[in-house]
Amino acid sequence: MSKVKYFYDSETLSYKKIERKKGRKLGITLLGITGCFLGGFILLLIYLNIPQIQTPQEKALKRELHNIQMQYGLLNKKMDQIQDVMANIEDRDNNIYRLYFEANPIPEEQRMAGFGGINRYKDLEGFDNSKLITETTKRMDILTKRLVVQSRSLDEITELAREKGKLLQAIPAIQPVNNQDLSRIASGYGWRNDPFTKVRKFHYGMDFTAPRGTPVYATGDGKVARADNRSTGYGNHIRIDHGYGYTSLYGHLYKYNVRRGQSVKRGDVIGYVGSTGRSEAPHLHYEIFKDDERINPINFYYGNLSADEFSQVLEKAERENQSLD
Template identity: 65%
Template sequence: MSKVKYYYDSDTLSYRKIETKKQQKARNIFLLLLATGLLIFGGWFAISNSGIFPSPVELRQAREIENLKLQYEFLNKKMDQIDAVAENLQERDNNLYRIYFEANPIPDEQRKAGFGGINRYKDLEGADNSPLIINTTKRLEELQKQLVVQSKSLDEIKKLADDKEALLASIPAIQPIRNSDLTRMASGYGWRSDPFTKARKFHYGMDFTAPRGTPVFASGDGVIKRADNRSSGYGKHIRLDHGYGYMSLYAHLSKYNVKVGQKVERGDIIGYVGSTGRSQAPHLHYEVFKDGKKINPINFYYGNLTAEEFAAMLKIANQENQSLD
């Protein structure tokens, strides 16, 4: 119930009731509402700018920032996994592949070196999440560099493997006459009795007794350097250059199946057993050279002999008997 207001009338010497006109009442109500509205708007504006209650735009931006942070964290976890794989690959590269192919390991300082000089990440500074963005960018660049180093290392390993494959194919690694064609393995490398003078003489090769015309095989890939009878005592003989410092010699042949300059592969027939030159009976005299020095051929028969066959040959080769040349 609204209060009734009065005023004192001096003419009548009495109190009279104050009556408000309708227009004035409406104006008062309007002014009250306006003042209330201004008060509410001012309060809202002040609260909005105070940051206590974020705007819809700010809420959307905050959600986007949180989403980006989650993506960066996920990316860093992925890089942790890639780092583990890269470290495993680098360890095998240094301790297995490069050792096997006799290459120097790549030091960690070279694999994981950072980037010096000017600040590469200056453009990324100044934001609330700059440390996260800079750290992620730095890790990606370091990982990229490690992958480049590893890629070059694998290219080098591939070349070394190709060279190793060529080396393994070139080493004189098989017996030059098949076991099925042998009459016997007559004499080995070492001191033997000379068949002509009966004096004790060092025998620099191995003698394989076989019928005249038995095929003689190249013991490794190479190029024919000589195929003639112009070397004292060897008669018709072949010298096969395998590269990598290796050479093999096949003496007392009956005829050739190759010519000088011809490339041959392991297992190719290059000539036939005979008894030319200083020879007592049909056989193949076989020698192996490494860097110009004659070495024991028995150490190279891993390509086509079983363990039992090699043991039997080793026993015979070590006997100090009479050679055939």
């Protein structure tokens, strides 16, 4: 209950009750409310403009945000290092590995395919750190794509290496008769005098003179396609299919050491020097076919001849003398 106040009236020599005016009371109330709002507004302005004033929850969230930003920064530094390593691997892949195995380089457009046009990161927009998150996510996606492309490329290189190894073993790459067993190289690839007609004609192989019974070696891995005497002029002869378009022929043999359909390795003894068929003396007539076309065997002796030995063989093979078949 509010207190009743009185005042002393000197004229009437009595106490009279003080009556409060209603308008004044309302004004005081409004003034109080206005003061409260004004004070609150001032405090709000002070709070918003003084960043040091933070609630514990805000401080915790700010620390967490700062930690996430720092982690993203470290992640981007690591991606910089990974990109450098990746670029080095891609460069070696294109300019060494794929070049060596005669495979087409992978263009940059293929390694980066799928990241143009459509905006893949729309869901990450609209936040305070959208740019940082979007750029980092995009870099991760690009690196992942490049790793997938490079992994497939290395799988292809591995398969090419296996095939290259098989090819190197299959190519006829040694002399069919050992140097120590040779009497001489009687004739090489090119125009020579026929021993029977004395007319110049093209000689499609090389003649290795050696005593009858001298071992003849397979010059590369392959499978015996023929071992018979049913080809005019060659007498007893062997043909080895090496794959990859290569075939080698060994003519005028004394006898065989293999049969048709048999697999042989480079250096295996497949027969022995003779003088069967159209032959003037014991020797081995040797030919190489590539895609059914005869080619010069002189280019395929790098497997067991030194540089000096090859030079001597080359000199003898180029002499225009009489062939033995």
